Amino acid sequence: MKSPRRSIILAVAGVAAAGMALSGCSAGGSTSNGKTEIVVASVQPGASAESLAAFQTQVKTFQKANPDIIVRGEEYDWTGPTFAAQLAGGTLPDEFGVPFTDSKTLASNGELADLTPYISKLSYYKKFNPNVIDVAKDSKGHVYGIPFSPYAMSISYNRDDFTKAGLDPNKPPTTWDEVESDAKAISAALPGVAGYMQMTSGNTGGWELTSASYTRGGRLETTAGNGKVTVDTDIPAVKDSLAYLAKIRWTDNAAGSNFILDWNGMNAAFGSGKVAMYMSGSDVIGALVQNDAVDPSNYGVTTIPLESDSKAGVLSGGTVAVANAKDNPAQLAAVTKWIDFYYGQPAIDKASAVTQAKALQASKQVVGAPSIPLFDAATADLARSWIAPYATPGLLDNVKPFTSTIGKQPIVPEPSRHTQDLYAALDSVVQAVLTQENPDVDSLLKAVNVKIQALIDADSDQAALK
Amino acid sequence: MTTSTEPLASRQGAPRTTPRRRVRGTPLTWVRRGGLANLLFLLPLLGIFGVFSWGPIVESVIISLQHTNFVVTTWSDPIWSNFEFVFRDPTFWLAVRNTGYFALLALIFGYPVPIVLAVIMSEVKRFKGLFSVLAYLPVVVLPVVSVLLWKNVFYDAGATGVFNIILSWFHIPAQPWIQSTATAMPSLVLEATWAAAGGTIIIYLAALTNVPPELYDAAEVDGAGIWQKLWHVTLPQLRGIMLVTFILQIIGTSQVFLEPYLFTQGGPVQSTTTIMLLIFQYAFQSSDGGSNLGVATALSLMLAAFLAVFSAVYFRVTRSWSQN
Numbered sequence: 001m002k003s004p005r006r007s008i009i010l011a012v013a014g015v016a017a018a019g020m021a022l023s024g025c026s027a028g029g030s031t032s033n034g035k036t037e038i039v040v041a042s043v044q045p046g047a048s049a050e051s052l053a054a055f056q057t058q059v060k061t062f063q064k065a066n067p068d069i070i071v072r073g074e075e076y077d078w079t080g081p082t083f084a085a086q087l088a089g090g091t092l093p094d095e096f097g098v099p100f101t102d103s104k105t106l107a108s109n110g111e112l113a114d115l116t117p118y119i120s121k122l123s124y125y126k127k128f129n130p131n132v133i134d135v136a137k138d139s140k141g142h143v144y145g146i147p148f149s150p151y152a153m154s155i156s157y158n159r160d161d162f163t164k165a166g167l168d169p170n171k172p173p174t175t176w177d178e179v180e181s182d183a184k185a186i187s188a189a190l191p192g193v194a195g196y197m198q199m200t201s202g203n204t205g206g207w208e209l210t211s212a213s214y215t216r217g218g219r220l221e222t223t224a225g226n227g228k229v230t231v232d233t234d235i236p237a238v239k240d241s242l243a244y245l246a247k248i249r250w251t252d253n254a255a256g257s258n259f260i261l262d263w264n265g266m267n268a269a270f271g272s273g274k275v276a277m278y279m280s281g282s283d284v285i286g287a288l289v290q291n292d293a294v295d296p297s298n299y300g301v302t303t304i305p306l307e308s309d310s311k312a313g314v315l316s317g318g319t320v321a322v323a324n325a326k327d328n329p330a331q332l333a334a335v336t337k338w339i340d341f342y343y344g345q346p347a348i349d350k351a352s353a354v355t356q357a358k359a360l361q362a363s364k365q366v367v368g369a370p371s372i373p374l375f376d377a378a379t380a381d382l383a384r385s386w387i388a389p390y391a392t393p394g395l396l397d398n399v400k401p402f403t404s405t406i407g408k409q410p411i412v413p414e415p416s417r418h419t420q421d422l423y424a425a426l427d428s429v430v431q432a433v434l435t436q437e438n439p440d441v442d443s444l445l446k447a448v449n450v451k452i453q454a455l456i457d458a459d460s461d462q463a464a465l466k
Numbered sequence: 467m468t469t470s471t472e473p474l475a476s477r478q479g480a481p482r483t484t485p486r487r488r489v490r491g492t493p494l495t496w497v498r499r500g501g502l503a504n505l506l507f508l509l510p511l512l513g514i515f516g517v518f519s520w521g522p523i524v525e526s527v528i529i530s531l532q533h534t535n536f537v538v539t540t541w542s543d544p545i546w547s548n549f550e551f552v553f554r555d556p557t558f559w560l561a562v563r564n565t566g567y568f569a570l571l572a573l574i575f576g577y578p579v580p581i582v583l584a585v586i587m588s589e590v591k592r593f594k595g596l597f598s599v600l601a602y603l604p605v606v607v608l609p610v611v612s613v614l615l616w617k618n619v620f621y622d623a624g625a626t627g628v629f630n631i632i633l634s635w636f637h638i639p640a641q642p643w644i645q646s647t648a649t650a651m652p653s654l655v656l657e658a659t660w661a662a663a664g665g666t667i668i669i670y671l672a673a674l675t676n677v678p679p680e681l682y683d684a685a686e687v688d689g690a691g692i693w694q695k696l697w698h699v700t701l702p703q704l705r706g707i708m709l710v711t712f713i714l715q716i717i718g719t720s721q722v723f724l725e726p727y728l729f730t731q732g733g734p735v736q737s738t739t740t741i742m743l744l745i746f747q748y749a750f751q752s753s754d755g756g757s758n759l760g761v762a763t764a765l766s767l768m769l770a771a772f773l774a775v776f777s778a779v780y781f782r783v784t785r786s787w788s789q790n
Binding site for chain 1: 535536537538556622623624625626627640642644645646647729730731732733734735736747750751752759
């Protein structure tokens with residue numbers, strides 16, 4: 001789950017984009033002079049003109065090296081609501097990003113193009129961290145894209161608010177207890193500001209509850225030896241995570257007063273100073289700068305606290321660059337070249353990394369947003385050192401609390417089956433503890449188990465029928 | 467063009483010169499009598515309705531019997547399993563209850579408001595235009611904009627929310643508005659009433675101008691006061707319009723989507739999940755990139771069937787009232 005979505009703005013923009021596409025702005029193909037034209041996802045809808053300019057610079061560089069390919073950018077953000085309809089209507093871009101949460105399912109459903117013959121020829125294909133490239137494969141092992149900007153869940157915070165509350169912004173909390181005490185201090189010093197908050201709607205409530213449960217050693221889905229997946233959300237780690245949130249809300253009064261917050265809503269609340277500290281993906285600063293006018297020098301991020309449980313880990317996610325299932329081989333080859341240029345090379349090639357960083361820097365975009373290694377830690381460190389001279393001023397220092405400790409945290413992937421359904425069902429439970437003083441958490445979680453297990457079992461029945 | 471002008475000419479001329487000739491049945495006579503021209507004039511309409519209305523309706527009946535994500539499609543087994551899924555889903559019954567609650571609140575509070583305002587405005591002698599503009603203004607504001615405005619400015623549950631500031635003037639404690647299961651739905655109804663009242667007020671105002679002034683004069687001569695005039699003259703004259711706005715309101719509130727989607731996404735704790743929002747969630751917020759489209763379409767058809775039956779019964783029952 002990368003950009004948990006379904007916010008109005010994106011939905012509206014999605015519809016607008018679909019409209020543009022319908023009116024003939026989309027659907028690349030072969031042109032009369034033998035060139036191949038592809039439409040690629042450029043920036044998120046609503047992003048600034050500068051970010052679009054940075055993208056255009058990249059396109060020019062690519063076309064210089066590939067004169068037989070014409071690249072056109074289209075503002076695009078993958079959302080469930082628009083994807084199926086755009087695929088059916090033939091208005092999807094040729095290249096776009098899909099969150100880890102959904103990539104395997106879409107690939108297995110035949111909704112993405114099989115890029116195995118093209119991607120397997122890339123020089124770094126075999127270097128991928130096997131756990132990371134796995135999200136781009138279907139159940140038969142075919143490859144549908146390459147993952148990029150993998151992130152780990154983290155705690156984002158407003159450095160100014162820390163200072164105003166008498167806290168040291170260079171020493172963010174390292175345990176859940178410290179998160180709570182800092183949140184209390186901030187809300188006490190700055191009335192109306194939520195000291196700490198988590199997302200609650202548009203499936204993000206479940207996403208962050210799952211993350212919080214991972215840090216306490218919990219797993220919401222387990223796979224038995226025979227492949228049967230069991231959902232169990234009625235476990236101590238989930239209940240502790242909910243009780244923790246309830247305490248911040250009801251006892252500490254440090255969760256603010258608005259409890260229906262999806263990904264965009266939360267980022268906007270953080271950008272407007274209503275939330276001082278929240279759980280986010282480690283790479284969220286890019287979107288915060290693009291869409292929410294957040295000043296990078298005022299932004300801090302640290303690793304999510306892990307409890308002492310031996311299974312405690314940090315939830316990770318990211319995006320897979322994929323191709324339109326309806327593209328022809330020439331387009332697929334061109335798309336793979338673009339994916340290699342735009343997402344692959346900057347991670348392994350110094351010249352590409354520097355070119356990209358310069359383009360981003362020139363258009364005032366974030367350079368140096370923290371992520372987790374795509375290949376191995378050494379390659380990632382090397383890539384980071386290439387772009388350090390162009391990094392957004394102050395950002396590398398501000399993200400140090402995260403980058404200096406993320407290496408020690410065990411990475412745990414998201415639940416694999418009916419992930420979005422599970423997250424959606426858990427949204428309600430998170431909302432219950434924030435809006436009701438004593439909700440019956442046990443029965444709410446049991447109801448989630450029954451609902452999601454039924455969906456998973458129905459899949460197994462269908463598979464058995466086939 | 468010759469094919470279209472010829473039958474036209476024949477339609478204008480032939481039947482009058484040869485009245486009551488008992489020829490029927492052959493395609494030629496059908497053409498001579500202007501059948502072809504009629505068909506030609508109908509074609510654009512048939513095409514547009516066929517492609518954009520009837521086609522999708524037929525298509526949705528088919529999809530409701532399938533499992534599909536627009537790429538891989540299989541027939542449901544058993545064929546009615548999508549409908550069965552809906553009936554077995556506890557959220558469906560919750561959504562029915564929530565939608566009913568919304569419709570009821572909107573009926574109790576939202577339905578009389580435009581009538582009362584229209585009657586008051588029709589009595590006002592000065593600044594009538596100004597009041598009309600003020601009443602209609604919310605309709606002109608883009609729905610998404612007004613919902614975001616209400617959500618982030620008026621309904622902010624903190625001490626800085628506009629409504630909470632106003633309440634504090636009267637020493638009333640801050641309310642949670644859309645942040646509580648108890649107050650979320652009434653809050654949505656309040657905004658929906660504000661947003662929709664203007665349009666209905668204009669309809670009532672237009673109807674009120676058609677009430678013959680003699681009726682009021684006669685009532686006054688008979689010694690009727692303002693309430694008696696309202697009860698015995700105004701409301702009976704508005705009855706036909708009120709019956710139509712009533713059914714339009716029921717249909718509109720049964721399909722409420724914008725407010726729950728933009729304000730709360732169905733929360734908190736599904737307290738504002740309506741049928742339309744559930745259809746949206748089935749179709750677009752599931753894990754499989756839309757493989758629940760069949761279920762979503764099944765529920766859409768169920769809603770459409772319910773509203774069609776309800777409307778038919780309503781018009782049947784109220785036929786005698788509106789004719790009187």
